[in-house]
Amino acid sequence: MEPLYRVQGGGPLHGDVRISGAKNAALPCLAASLLTTEPCTIENLPAIADVDLFLEILRQLGAEVDHDAANHRVTVQAVGPLAEAPPDRLVANQRASFLVMGPLLAREGRGGCAAPGGDIIGQRPLDVHLRGFRSLGADVRTEAGRFVASGQLRGSRIVLDYPSVLGTENLLLAAVLAEGETVIVNAAAEPEVVALASLLSAMGARIHGAGSHTITVYGVASLHGATTRLIPDRIETGTFAIAAAITGGDVRLVDARPRDLDALLFKLQEIGVEVEEGDGSLRVRRRGAMQATTVQAVPFPGLATDLQALVTTLLTQAEGVSVVNERVFENRLGYVGELRKMGARIVTAGATAIVQGPSPLHGAVVQGLDVRASAALVVAALAADGETELLDIFHLERGYECFGEKLRGLGAAIDRVGVEPATPRL
Ligand code: UD1
Secondary structure, three states, X not given: OOXXXXXXXXXXXEEEEEOOEOHHHHHHHHHHHHHOOOOEXXXXXXXOHHHHHHHHHHHHHOOEEEEEHHHOEEEEEOOOOOOOOOOHHHHOOOHHHHHHHHHHHHHHOXXXXXXXXXXXXXXXXXXXXXXXXXXXXXEEEEEOOEEEEEOOOEOOEEXXXXXXXXXXXXXXXXXXXXXXXXXXXXXXXXXXXXXHHHHHHHOXXXXXXXXXXXXXXXXXXXXXXEEEXXXXXXXXXXXXXXXHHHXXXXXXXXXOOHHHHHHHHHHHXXXXXXEEEEOOEEEEEOOXXXXXXXXXXXXXXXXXXXXXXXXXXXXXXXXXXXXXXXOOOOOOOOOHHHHHHOOOEEEEEOXXXXXXXXXXXXXXXXXXXXXXXXXXXXXXXXXXXOEEEEEXXXXXXXXXXXXXXXXXXXXXXXXXXXXXXXXXXX
């Protein structure tokens, strides 16, 4: 039997939980290590499958990887020469693997990558990345099913059609070694972009405006090694905050950065959840009923699309009719069918979910469809009557470190049962 999570719903969560380093900051920072021949060290690295996969991609490109998983630390040294492209089979499992294009192109004058896989939550085109590389003077084409970009990069003014997070990161990774000045207009402002820019600056890059929608990069001839400590994972923080709220619990999130979660914390308070911000910590407690609300999932600093399934799940327990609009990905409500199996009363129309609450939830066998939807189903299971089995937990384990263990530490009855498939997913 493939591994699954068995959750016995019921009691409120209590206690402290430590938040891990951010998955979505780890991946671009690992990509940045390809930009120098010197060692780059990343601390607070989460122990998750997506990081393992990216490290394997770096090894396959020719980098030396010294991974101390127990101490959440990795040193990558990409002395070179580097391979032109990562193996297609690795790229097929992860959207962020496309982040190797920017560094390979900037450093080697040529980089390739197959169309990446990842969560099935919408079309997820790559035009922002590819147009940006072209603006920097690269020739971009497809060869044998791969995207290949080549050429000497020159700084330019790049106006993004959409503030794509990975798109902005890929262009930053390329522009730092381009000759002259690059301005990225309509850039993504997510904290993970800032985390990448801060590592790149520590490596000798000259970047201004990261965290705003206009980023200016003054190209330098070469970069050197550096060490960075990853920011706390704001989506993991939000997940545990919502788990605390849905169970009527009282949980302190330690090593968190509340400022990265303004939109969620504001919503939680609006619906009746108590939130207390500390210095690097956050206490979330619910004592009374919750009220329905409206929610929009939008780019930062609005409510993160990665929290949309979790917020919808929470709203199944709020009194009244809530409306959730997903405005980033066009197909990110697939999990609603699974929530309905547990008794949720939700209808969808396009990218809008209409939630009628409170609806008592009951245990069921449900399937994780992507990393965040899987977490939402576990959160639902914590508040449900009886036992829930979550299948396809490899999605969840791509992005959450020790999820079951952390929840057990807060008093949840959750077990990981079954055995790993004979062929590893890497
Ligand atoms: C990143 C995050 C993901 C999060 C998402 C939105 C990582 C590893 N993943 O994904 O967890 O859900 O940001 O916050 O950091 N788009 C285009 N053209 C492009 C690229 C994207 O039209 O070239 C569109 C997408 O179809 C989507 C929207 O832009 O509708 C947002 O996508 P984007 O910001 O690129 O998400 P990712 O960077 O893939």
